[in-house]
Amino acid sequence: MSSQWPLWEVFTQKRSGLPFEHAGSVHAPDKELALQNARDVYSRRNEATCIWVVPSEMIVSSTPDDMGSFFEPSNDKIYRHPNFYKTPGANFE
Amino acid sequence: MQAISEQEREAQFQAKIDRGEIIEAKDWMPERYRKQLIRMMSQHAHSEVVGMLPEGNWITRAPSLRRKAVLLAKVQDEGGHGLYIYCGTETLGISREQMLDDLLSGKAKYSSIFNYPTLTWADIGAIGWLVDGAAIINQTALAKCSYGPYARAMVRICKEENFHHKQGYEILATLMRGTAEQKAMAQDAMNRWWWPSLMMFGPSDANSPNSDELMRWKVKRYSNDELRTRFVDRTVPQAENIGLKVPDADLKYNEQTRSYEFGEINWEEFFNVIKGNGICNKERLMARKKAHAEGAWVREAAEAYAKKKATKNAAA
Ligand SMILES: [Fe+2]
Ligand SMILES: [Fe+2]
Numbered sequence: 001m002s003s004q005w006p007l008w009e010v011f012t013q014k015r016s017g018l019p020f021e022h023a024g025s026v027h028a029p030d031k032e033l034a035l036q037n038a039r040d041v042y043s044r045r046n047e048a049t050c051i052w053v054v055p056s057e058m059i060v061s062s063t064p065d066d067m068g069s070f071f072e073p074s075n076d077k078i079y080r081h082p083n084f085y086k087t088p089g090a091n092f093e
Numbered sequence: 094m095q096a097i098s099e100q101e102r103e104a105q106f107q108a109k110i111d112r113g114e115i116i117e118a119k120d121w122m123p124e125r126y127r128k129q130l131i132r133m134m135s136q137h138a139h140s141e142v143v144g145m146l147p148e149g150n151w152i153t154r155a156p157s158l159r160r161k162a163v164l165l166a167k168v169q170d171e172g173g174h175g176l177y178i179y180c181g182t183e184t185l186g187i188s189r190e191q192m193l194d195d196l197l198s199g200k201a202k203y204s205s206i207f208n209y210p211t212l213t214w215a216d217i218g219a220i221g222w223l224v225d226g227a228a229i230i231n232q233t234a235l236a237k238c239s240y241g242p243y244a245r246a247m248v249r250i251c252k253e254e255n256f257h258h259k260q261g262y263e264i265l266a267t268l269m270r271g272t273a274e275q276k277a278m279a280q281d282a283m284n285r286w287w288w289p290s291l292m293m294f295g296p297s298d299a300n301s302p303n304s305d306e307l308m309r310w311k312v313k314r315y316s317n318d319e320l321r322t323r324f325v326d327r328t329v330p331q332a333e334n335i336g337l338k339v340p341d342a343d344l345k346y347n348e349q350t351r352s353y354e355f356g357e358i359n360w361e362e363f364f365n366v367i368k369g370n371g372i373c374n375k376e377r378l379m380a381r382k383k384a385h386a387e388g389a390w391v392r393e394a395a396e397a398y399a400k401k402k403a404t405k406n407a408a409a
Contacts, residue, residue: 004188004189004190005392005395005396007183024176024177024180024181024245024246024249025180025183026176026180027189029395029396029398029399030395030398030399030402030403033395033399040173041173041176041177044166044169044170044173044253045253061119063119064117064119064120064121
């Protein structure tokens, strides 16, 4: 049995102007086939106007164990939110 | 960080599920949760892929160009469904290669419905309407399951199934407006596919050993019998609408429960097909093996081409 082709993560953009979203993954030997496989698997009904493929091993992710400490620095900075501020009587809507 | 016991971790995991949170690939999960999901998801993926065979059998003999184009697109979708679910299963730490090996060696199971033969064109209608109809009910429930990658694959699949379901019904509806022979052909397909479709929901609740655990983990959200009844309630009026008879003498509508009661399923047949003694078990596996072997040169060529290009680029 031949070896397994590398895994690529697929991101699709539904319409221009929208952010790219993770759709899933495909196996492919190179980037061209990764792109073609991604199109065949994740956009058979015009679900995408643009597709990114990224070798899965290139993706660096935080881990669930980091959750607490890694994101902690943003926890105590409520002054980054507009509702932290008192603006008596003024209309900011 | 404080070390916590396995038991505490499991309790935290269960609490998370009870709160309705979704489990993602990198989250901690009990080994058994992982194992059960790998089993369910890989079986599901295999079913999509093997499911291409009975329908593929009719692509060259579809009665018109329109039907042929539709059937091709439908069968291609099923291949896509297999790929969505395989990639979801890989997030649990099993390789694609391993799953394929398990399928081809006969170790892995797939839905027993695909071990029945497609004898006439009406069978293609019956598969789309009944088999995909049952799949929609199962998959809509799974779209709310606790494992994120599985749930997301189901959302994607459910969007595509409605076309499968309706094209099948259209085939039967057309035959039922045709000659006496065509009507008989449609009814015959109904007679052969009805009961196996009911079996697609799995053993009855009393006989379903994994159910409790899977319900507690919210992998399953409804019991096999609940989903089966939902299917019957939805499908019987559609059958009546085109004049097809449901091949069940015990079928009757219960005004109080507003639901159908139906006859006993032949569980002996069900377990027999699962054990590998269905009409097409051997044929299906052989076809998969043949396709895999005959595709080897394509995989090798693509790999060689990728390697050649990589060395060229490195030299440039
Ligand atoms: Fe499918
Ligand atoms: Fe389908």
